[in-house]
Amino acid sequence: MRVIENEGVRKAIRITVPAALFAVAVLCGVFASDGRKYVVITVVVALLALLLFAAGFDKRRIGSRRLVLGAVFAALAVAGRFIPLLKPLTSLVIISGVYAGAETGFLVGAISVLVSNVWFGNGPWTPVQMVALGLIGFFAGVLSPVLKKGLFPTVIYGAVCGVFYSMFMDVWTVASSTGSLSPAEYGAALLSALPFTVSYCVSNVLYLLLLAPPFGRKLGRISEKYGL
Numbered sequence: 001m002r003v004i005e006n007e008g009v010r011k012a013i014r015i016t017v018p019a020a021l022f023a024v025a026v027l028c029g030v031f032a033s034d035g036r037k038y039v040v041i042t043v044v045v046a047l048l049a050l051l052l053f054a055a056g057f058d059k060r061r062i063g064s065r066r067l068v069l070g071a072v073f074a075a076l077a078v079a080g081r082f083i084p085l086l087k088p089l090t091s092l093v094i095i096s097g098v099y100a101g102a103e104t105g106f107l108v109g110a111i112s113v114l115v116s117n118v119w120f121g122n123g124p125w126t127p128v129q130m131v132a133l134g135l136i137g138f139f140a141g142v143l144s145p146v147l148k149k150g151l152f153p154t155v156i157y158g159a160v161c162g163v164f165y166s167m168f169m170d171v172w173t174v175a176s177s178t179g180s181l182s183p184a185e186y187g188a189a190l191l192s193a194l195p196f197t198v199s200y201c202v203s204n205v206l207y208l209l210l211l212a213p214p215f216g217r218k219l220g221r222i223s224e225k226y227g228l
Helices: 007-031 037-055 063-080 089-100 102-120 125-142 151-178 183-192 194-226
Strands: none
Touching: 037 102, 037 125, 063 089, 063 102, 089 102, 089 125, 089 151, 089 194, 102 125, 125 151, 151 183, 151 194, 183 194
16 A cells, blocks of 8 residues: 655645545435445445544554554454444454554444444444444554553543444434434434444443453553554
8 A cells, every 4th residue: 555655745635535525324224225326335435444544654664564553453453343232343443543553543443344244234323324433443543642551541531432423323313313403303213323332432431441451461562663
């Protein structure tokens, strides 16, 4: 993958791509709930994730090392979706963003959803899930200076991400079923999804408590050694 050398271009991509993907996810819910249009949007999201990842490469040519690390985390995240009930998917995405960078976190979140949905079912919800998990990984990287200070900030971030993911997906749920997004319908969707929201939060907190300390120690040494 070619490195994007111009620093101004890289910064512009890092800002505009995550912002544009919010709109992509909502448009997918409104206009791509029927037919096969979601396939095109899924491909667009995957390409934007790769573009964002390329923008994170720097002149030290460490992008290939980050790509390997991201691939390992994506594979772990895909495997984690096969665990029943409480799944470590989001927690692994968060850890990848904290220790491998915001762009890698976005790529891991988006690609792990795309690959695992081969088994769990692709549909109009796929690009929305890709954007939601990608943004969680991206902002984990943005907030990494804070999240690396201790386990407590990471756990709190995981709980917040559980709420964010549920609310984000409910935007698609309402938009795809009604073609609009009225406050009353969205509020009803949030209420009906409350058990799932709680399960997301509990899962994220549990797995971050279990996985963040050992992964953090290992990845901290790797990051220091290879300049990630």
